[in-house]
Amino acid sequence: MCGIVAATASREVAEILMEGLRRLEYRGYDSAGLALISNKAALQMRRRKGKVKELEMALSHQPLTGFNGIAHTRWATHGEPSELNAHPHTSGGRVAVVHNGIIENHESLRNELKEKNYKFSSDTDTEVIAHLLHYYLEKHGKSLSEALRASVLQLEGAFALSAIDIAHPNQIVASRRDSPLVIGVGIGEYFIASDQLALRQVTDRFIYLEENDTVLVAPDFLEVRNAQEVVVERKITQITSSPEENMLGSYSHFMQKEIFEQPKALHATLAATNDSESAGLFSPEIEKTFDIIKAVQIVACGTSYHAGLVARYWFEELAGIPCQVEIASEFRYRQRVTQPATLLITVSQSGETADTLAALRGIGSAEFVASLAISNVDNSTLVRESDLVFLTKAGAEVGVASTKAFTTQLASLLAITLALGRRNGMHEDQEQEISSALDSLPDTISGVLKMDSQIRDLSAKFTRRKNALFLGRGVYYPVAMEGALKLKEISYIHAEAYAAGELKHGPLALVDEDMPIVAIAPADQLLEKLRSNLEEVRARGGQLCVFADPDSGLESSADLLVLMMPDCADYIKPIVYTVALQLLAYYVALNKGTDVDKPRNLAKSVTVE
Numbered sequence: 001m002c003g004i005v006a007a008t009a010s011r012e013v014a015e016i017l018m019e020g021l022r023r024l025e026y027r028g029y030d031s032a033g034l035a036l037i038s039n040k041a042a043l044q045m046r047r048r049k050g051k052v053k054e055l056e057m058a059l060s061h062q063p064l065t066g067f068n069g070i071a072h073t074r075w076a077t078h079g080e081p082s083e084l085n086a087h088p089h090t091s092g093g094r095v096a097v098v099h100n101g102i103i104e105n106h107e108s109l110r111n112e113l114k115e116k117n118y119k120f121s122s123d124t125d126t127e128v129i130a131h132l133l134h135y136y137l138e139k140h141g142k143s144l145s146e147a148l149r150a151s152v153l154q155l156e157g158a159f160a161l162s163a164i165d166i167a168h169p170n171q172i173v174a175s176r177r178d179s180p181l182v183i184g185v186g187i188g189e190y191f192i193a194s195d196q197l198a199l200r201q202v203t204d205r206f207i208y209l210e211e212n213d214t215v216l217v218a219p220d221f222l223e224v225r226n227a228q229e230v231v232v233e234r235k236i237t238q239i240t241s242s243p244e245e246n247m248l249g250s251y252s253h254f255m256q257k258e259i260f261e262q263p264k265a266l267h268a269t270l271a272a273t274n275d276s277e278s279a280g281l282f283s284p285e286i287e288k289t290f291d292i293i294k295a296v297q298i299v300a301c302g303t304s305y306h307a308g309l310v311a312r313y314w315f316e317e318l319a320g321i322p323c324q325v326e327i328a329s330e331f332r333y334r335q336r337v338t339q340p341a342t343l344l345i346t347v348s349q350s351g352e353t354a355d356t357l358a359a360l361r362g363i364g365s366a367e368f369v370a371s372l373a374i375s376n377v378d379n380s381t382l383v384r385e386s387d388l389v390f391l392t393k394a395g396a397e398v399g400v401a402s403t404k405a406f407t408t409q410l411a412s413l414l415a416i417t418l419a420l421g422r423r424n425g426m427h428e429d430q431e432q433e434i435s436s437a438l439d440s441l442p443d444t445i446s447g448v449l450k451m452d453s454q455i456r457d458l459s460a461k462f463t464r465r466k467n468a469l470f471l472g473r474g475v476y477y478p479v480a481m482e483g484a485l486k487l488k489e490i491s492y493i494h495a496e497a498y499a500a501g502e503l504k505h506g507p508l509a510l511v512d513e514d515m516p517i518v519a520i521a522p523a524d525q526l527l528e529k530l531r532s533n534l535e536e537v538r539a540r541g542g543q544l545c546v547f548a549d550p551d552s553g554l555e556s557s558a559d560l561l562v563l564m565m566p567d568c569a570d571y572i573k574p575i576v577y578t579v580a581l582q583l584l585a586y587y588v589a590l591n592k593g594t595d596v597d598k599p600r601n602l603a604k605s606v607t608v609e
């Protein structure tokens with residue numbers, strides 16, 4: 001939801017800002033802009049509607065220079081995507097601001113500022129921040145950092161923001177509330193960004209800001225103040241991952257790269273669950289909590305919610321632990337009755353999803369035994385604010401469609417199932433079977449990836465369709481939901497998932513020869529039931545594509561295409577089948593020519609409600 005990057009140095013920063021925007025584009029791509037203070041202390045700005053490459057083109061025709069600047073890539077909330085609504089927003093020709101989040105009281109602030117004769121040139125909530133800063137600088141003679149502190153006190157809602165002022169040509173100010181913001185520490189230079197990924201080309205040292213911190217940086221100066229406006233020291237963390245980790249390499253898209261990275265990501269995640277040395281994974285605190293819990297409540301959004309739905313089957317069937325799963329945006333606003341001794345598990349790739357964070361922040365003080373975050377991003381807000389943390393080791397996920405984050409979440413949840421099952425009377429043989437199944441997971445996924453060209457061929461059947469149905473039963477119902485989400489998200493084909501037994505209660509009316517139907521048919525105790533559901537579809541002319549086990553007894557025919565999945569233990573099949581559905585969505589989107597990594601209207605990190 002919008003990416004911010006800022007830099008103050010003793011060298012040109014335009015290219016640093018542009019590289020930062022390219023790396024942050026996953027956060028929003030409706031428009032982009034940057035503002036620099038020139039060496040003659042003049043404010044210069046370029047903004048363009050559309051992706052960062054439009055801004056890049058504008059700069060190649062009319063370059064900007066300067067040692068101090070801010071930049072932004074936008075995911076529109078207030079005001080349509082347009083050049084006028086693109087950030088930075090300015091005031092009085094001296095102040096420029098970039099912002100991520102939503103200023104909830106922007107209307108009343110706008111009215112107050114209009115009474116003070118401020119003119120608005122955009123429909124955004126952000127513009128009020130520029131005018132507020134200007135007001136405190138100009139009318140109250142405050143310094144830039146004082147003006148920032150006075151302004152943020154007036155803001156309601158969520159924000160990460162950064163601003164420059166030509167009267168303070170070496171300084172940048174920034175602040176955050178409910179939106180992420182990091183400071184990159186260079187040698188004689190400082191950077192600010194929504195995500196450290198934006199700055200990995202210039203530094204590996206970061207400061208993670210806390211709620212309501214305000215910051216002032218100049219090339220050789222850093223001051224952080226906390227919510228009480230007291231100057232504080234914040235820890236510098238050195239990152240060890242390679243800056244190249246989020247480069248495309250030989251792949252065409254990040255989604256493709258991330259699908260193919262899954263064996264490695266799963267291996268790393270599972271290795272970490274077995275390594276007692278690694279921070280946070282099955283720490284003694286987690287073990288102690290597992291000893292006392294009697295139930296689990298999972299809260300998440302989107303793909304992470306689907307991971308929770310799969311885990312419910314595992315927790316209840318394998319570990320005998322009652323489990324509820326809820327979408328965070330519903331959970332946070334609902335009056336709940338929580339069973340005693342319940343563990344809250346939040347699942348989030350980014351650890352910054354606004355609804356998931358709000359759900360965590362909104363729980364009653366004694367409602368849960370503890371909160372456990374399963375996240376892919378160390379130092380994310382969710383990780384910092386949870387009692388316990390379980391980090392997946394998927395590596396940076398750049399494609400908006402979540403792939404390796406989902407499968408590593410599932411592997412983590414299955415490892416947790418095992419840990420809970422051990423305490424709840426799981427038979428040693430079963431424990432051993434689950435353990436070996438997890439060990440075999442990376443290799444089995446490599447087997448699915450070998451189906452690449454087969455699935456590519458299958459994808460042609462979907463390219464011209466407007467709708468698709470995904471069917472599954474039991475634990476494969478949420479897998480079908482994830483398959484449908486992947487397809488709709490990147491190919492824009494309307495796709496719905498149904499528990500196959502529900503078909504005849506309504507959706508069967510949709511089935512005709514134009515409706516492709518994807519079914520997930522492993523050879524489990526529900527296979528015979530599923531076969532009957534497939535016959536119901538066949539009888540109505542539906543085009544069936546079935547992902548099945550070698551021993552399912554299903555065979556391809558004129559109206560039934562069967563793709564055989566690698567043989568593996570039942571426990572890991574939800575993960576294994578998911579990868580085939582990811583490839584299907586990827587190739588359908590590729591055939592349709594959509595922007596696979598940056599699908600329209602979406603952003604990777606949903607930091608607004």
Ligand code: M6R
Nearest residue numbers: 302303304348349350353401402
């Ligand atoms: O970072 P999170 O896991 O909290 O994100 C939750 C959803 O926004 C995310 O999974 C979304 O549904 C994906 N784009 C799906 O591919």
